[in-house]
């Protein structure tokens with residue numbers, strides 16, 4: 608995933624840049640950190656060495672859309688149900704991190720016939736659907 612490239616320096620210090628490998632692909636949702644051992648060997652006889660460790664943290668990009676727990680929900684509600692009657696809950700998952708993985712819900716009419724969308728409301732945070740106007 609990584610390789611070291613030597614950086615030319617004026618003095619006799621050794622300096623290397625850590626760069627991503629040629630075929631490196633990062634997906635935070637699969638692996639969110641890498642631990643790499645750095646080995647440093649001199650050119651003496653016999654050669655002496657030391658090692659250290661470095662850690663690379665993979666930052667999140669919003670590359671996953673939210674997924675509803677179902678594509679099609681059917682809820683039932685009794686006629687004459689009053690305002691704030693709870694009908695059901697919709698849930699969703701988003702595997703990204705922080706705001707990239709935080710979802711909210713809203714309702715909009717699907718066609719002209721069911722355009723009376725004011726009859727229901729959804730809590731943007733919890734996904735709980737309630738009766739807004741009495742049925």
Ligand SMILES: [Ca+2]
Nearest residue numbers: 671701703707
């Ligand atoms: Ca997302």
Ligand SMILES: [Ca+2]
Nearest residue numbers: 667668670703
């Ligand atoms: Ca992501």
